[in-house]
Amino acid sequence: MATLALPKDKKFNKVINIVAVAIPLVVAILLNPRIPKVELGEWSKVLPHVNGLINTLTSLTLLAGYYFIKKKNIAAHRRMMTISFSLGALFLVSYVLYHLSNESTPFGGEGLIRPIYYFLLITHITLSIGVVWFVLRAIYFALSNQIDLHKKAVKWAFPIWLYVSITGVIVYLMISPYYN
Numbered sequence: 001m002a003t004l005a006l007p008k009d010k011k012f013n014k015v016i017n018i019v020a021v022a023i024p025l026v027v028a029i030l031l032n033p034r035i036p037k038v039e040l041g042e043w044s045k046v047l048p049h050v051n052g053l054i055n056t057l058t059s060l061t062l063l064a065g066y067y068f069i070k071k072k073n074i075a076a077h078r079r080m081m082t083i084s085f086s087l088g089a090l091f092l093v094s095y096v097l098y099h100l101s102n103e104s105t106p107f108g109g110e111g112l113i114r115p116i117y118y119f120l121l122i123t124h125i126t127l128s129i130g131v132v133w134f135v136l137r138a139i140y141f142a143l144s145n146q147i148d149l150h151k152k153a154v155k156w157a158f159p160i161w162l163y164v165s166i167t168g169v170i171v172y173l174m175i176s177p178y179y180n
Contacts, residue, residue, distance in 0.1 A: 012140050012144070013137075013140075016133065016136040016137055016140060017133070019132070019136060020132045020133035020136055023092070023132055024129040024132065027092070027095075027096060030096055030099070030100060031096070031099045031100075033104075035100075037100065037101055037102065037103065038100045038101050039101065040097065040100070040101040044097060044098055044101040044102060045102065045179070045180070047094050047095075047097060047098035047102075048098060048105075048172060048175075048176070048179055049172075049176070050094055051091055051094050051095055051098070051168070051172065052168070052169055052172035052173070052176070054087050054090055054091040054094065055091065055165045055166075055168035055169045055172065056165075056169050057083075057087055058084055058087045058088060058091070058161075058165040058168075059162065059165040059166050059169065061080045061081075061083045061084040061087065062080070062081075062084050062158065062161060062162050062165060063162070064076075064080045065077050065080030065081045065084060066158065068080055078142075081139075081142075084161075085135070085139060088135070091168075105175055105178050105179050105180070106178065107121075107174070107175050107178060108177070108178045109174065113174070117171070117174050117175070120167050120170055120171050120174070121167075121171050123163075123167065124163075124164055124167040124168060124171055127160050127163060127164050128164045128168075130160065131157060131160040131161050131164055134153055134156045134157035134160060134161075135157050135161060137149075137153040137157070138150055138153040138154045138157045141153055
């Protein structure tokens with residue numbers, strides 16, 4: 001199987017920086033509550049459940065990728081990380097489509113569970129913004145065969161990305177009883 005190989009080029013760092021800022025910025029603009037919702041139909045109501053599944057699969061493929069690299073199975077590691085990245089892109093599209101077409105669901109929990117939910121939600125959102133830069137760099141370094149730099153980026157990307165995907169599942173499970 002042929003693999004994509006990117007050249008070592010400083011322009012990729014600029015592109016990564018721009019994309020890492022642009023994605024959260026565009027998502028924030030699209031999710032502005034002042035923007036009228038777009039009617040996509042009833043099918044869009046299932047997207048939070050799809051997103052929960054995507055986050056679950058992402059968590060599993062990230063862990064599988066970690067397992068395979070520890071076993072020095074680079075081909076399997078590459079497949080798992082490609083799937084993880086693809087799932088992340090699919091999640092982003094699904095998340096934006098849901099929030100473009102549906103009002104946000106308020107959390108209805110009370111007592112101690114409420115601050116726990118908001119802590120998880122806030123850390124999930126904050127880290128999901130920052131992890132984009134690390135993931136893009138890790139992928140670029142792997143594809144350009146800069147393995148030492150890939151390993152340095154992954155030291156940050158992996159735990160943050162895993163935390164974001166796992167807390168995405170937990171936040172989904174906590175709020176899912178309140179979906180209409």
